[in-house]
Amino acid sequence: MLVKICGLNTAATLDAALAGGASHVGFVFFPPSPRNLDFDTAAQLAARVPDHVARVGVFVDPDDLLLERAAPLLDVIQLHKATPARAAAIRAKLGKNVWAAVAVKTRGDLDAAPGFVGAVDRLLYDAKTPEDAALPGGMGLRFDWSLLAGFRHPLPWALSGGLDPDNVADAIARTRTALVDVSSGVESAPGVKDMDKIARFLKAAQS
């Protein structure tokens, strides 16, 4: 089972994710987020990550300058609110693995998925946040997992949105996902990761 712990912003909580067996760790580059990292902190955290764990940078419609500064620290570029054309251009320019978030509330939202074929390496199905929400992700919102039933996934994919230590095993059993992603569900407050919850989440996902 692959598990991404997202929004890590301290060495202690990053180490908890690594110790628990996370396959991916997420670093947020989006100033409105309580999990946003400056480049110095991101570099310090990225240096702690062993080669077998993927460092995922989370971006919302990023400009080229931000991507160029952050990319050397990262293995994967995760894009929110990106068109397939922009995602493909970023992938071609940086030569990195690129993921696109697909915001899901209704079955119709999944229609966006095939458009990313040839543009990205993986889709991240995440809960759609309200139009006026401060963030397009990391809000602890969940979508109806049954929307994925029978869907022909055009690319490798991950499940995200509102997962926590108590529901992740059920989410995996119902969706048969190979990769789960969590942020709020392993926090004690927005932007404050909880080492015990990280450990519990990883254990539950791997069980």
Ligand SMILES: O=C(O)c1ccccc1NCC(=O)[C@H](O)[C@H](O)COP(=O)(O)O
């Ligand atoms: O986490 C953030 O602050 C964030 C900000 C802007 C865009 C995306 C963001 N997070 C993306 C993620 O990959 C989260 O892990 C994902 O949305 C799930 O979050 P949660 O529902 O809180 O577990």
